[in-house]
Amino acid sequence: MKILIVDDFSTMRRIIKNLLRDLGYTNTQEADDGKTALPLLQSGGFDFLVTDWNMPGMTGIDLLKAVRADEKLRKLPVLMVTAEAKRDQIVEAAQAGVNGYVVKPFTAAALKEKIEKIFERIEANAG
Amino acid sequence: MESESHANDTQLRAQAEQVLANLANGDVEDAVEKLLNFNDARNDSLYQQIGKITRGLHDAIIHMELNNEQLGQSERDVQARLRYVIDLTASAANRTMDLAEEAMPIATALNTEATRLQSDWEKLGKRELSGEEFRRLYERMSEFLGYSVTESNRLYEHCHEIVLAQGYQDLSGQIISKIMDMLKRTEHNLVHLLAMAGSMHSEHGLKHEIIETIDAKKEEQRSTRAEGPLPDSENTLKSQDEVDDLLSSLGF
Numbered sequence: 280m281k282i283l284i285v286d287d288f289s290t291m292r293r294i295i296k297n298l299l300r301d302l303g304y305t306n307t308q309e310a311d312d313g314k315t316a317l318p319l320l321q322s323g324g325f326d327f328l329v330t331d332w333n334m335p336g337m338t339g340i341d342l343l344k345a346v347r348a349d350e351k352l353r354k355l356p357v358l359m360v361t362a363e364a365k366r367d368q369i370v371e372a373a374q375a376g377v378n379g380y381v382v383k384p385f386t387a388a389a390l391k392e393k394i395e396k397i398f399e400r401i402e403a404n405a406g
Numbered sequence: 407m408e409s410e411s412h413a414n415d416t417q418l419r420a421q422a423e424q425v426l427a428n429l430a431n432g433d434v435e436d437a438v439e440k441l442l443n444f445n446d447a448r449n450d451s452l453y454q455q456i457g458k459i460t461r462g463l464h465d466a467i468i469h470m471e472l473n474n475e476q477l478g479q480s481e482r483d484v485q486a487r488l489r490y491v492i493d494l495t496a497s498a499a500n501r502t503m504d505l506a507e508e509a510m511p512i513a514t515a516l517n518t519e520a521t522r523l524q525s526d527w528e529k530l531g532k533r534e535l536s537g538e539e540f541r542r543l544y545e546r547m548s549e550f551l552g553y554s555v556t557e558s559n560r561l562y563e564h565c566h567e568i569v570l571a572q573g574y575q576d577l578s579g580q581i582i583s584k585i586m587d588m589l590k591r592t593e594h595n596l597v598h599l600l601a602m603a604g605s606m607h608s609e610h611g612l613k614h615e616i617i618e619t620i621d622a623k624k625e626e627q628r629s630t631r632a633e634g635p636l637p638d639s640e641n642t643l644k645s646q647d648e649v650d651d652l653l654s655s656l657g658f
Contacts, residue, residue: 288576291575294569294572363632365633366652381646382646384574
């Protein structure tokens with residue numbers, strides 16, 4: 280399970296990396312915005328994307344849309360971890376095909392629950 | 407704007423010649439009326455400049471996003487954002503210290519009991535313990551191992567929580583970047599304003615310096631534009647539960 284963590288704040292990437300490691304996912308890579316993340320994703324091998332919304336360059340919502348528009352990436356599960364908590368934004372993310380939405384500040388339990396739910400669904404679909 | 411001021415100059419010159427012609431003809435009344443018109447034109451130009459400066463100031467205030475009543479959104483309030491940063495950093499600092507203060511006695515207790523057991527364990531190695539003492543040591547050791555398992559877990563959890571508490575850096579960083587952005591735009595507007603005021607001083611007041619005012623609405627205004635954390639905003643959901651409810655209502 281290879282995971283890409285995208286956030287412009289290195290402290291937040293570190294926190295998410297830490298939480299993922301705690302959940303047993305140790306194979307992670309990082310990018311600081313959508314622009315750097317997209318080529319990494321396109322180069323292949325990622326099974327899961329965790330992204331922030333508000334980033335300079337290319338935002339998380341634009342990254343999500345780019346992923347869904349990419350023939351090879353469109354099925355990649357995407358979890359949004361963001362401080363953006365407006366109703367319209369959550370609706371937009373849902374419509375763009377996000378798999379989970381966690382608002383900052385979040386608890387370890389909330390993140391764990393969302394990630395496990397996403398993986399359960401992937402496994403159910405695969406099986 | 408060049409051509410406009412040029413046209414004004416030409417017009418002015420033509421009118422001045424007429425005044426001279428009127429005076430030469432002894433037509434004082436006409437000459438005075440024309441002079442009054444000059445004055446009116448100058449006043450009009452001044453009013454226009456003042457109008458532009460007022461609008462510029464208004465734009466600057468809107469960019470500063472301090473004008474809550476007008477926008478009707480407390481989410482745009484710089485003060486509320488900064489207060490949120492203070493609260494966020496204070497609660498993160500307190501949370502981190504609480505966790506560290508809770509963790510330290512756990513480490514101390516483990517250390518104390520391990521140190522005590524160590525000396526008896528050495529006695530055991532030197533065969534200095536009686537049968538009764540050995541049985542007691544065995545029990546204490548079992549107890550300590552169980553205790554170590556739960557307490558080291560607690561220590562791990564505390565460290566984990568400390569890591570999580572550092573999320574404030576991202577959230578407060580987003581808010582501060584946003585405010586720096588606002589200040590930059592406001593400064594830009596104020597500099598324009600100064601330029602306008604300066605041009606008013608230096609000119610005789612008939613030249614129409616057209617200074618570009620910055621369009622407050624130029625920036626993308628879609629409702630889902632990334633804004634960073636918005637404390638106390640009406641449209642903002644307050645908790646993960648509310649987000650989950652919204653998502654499940656959308657069929658998630």
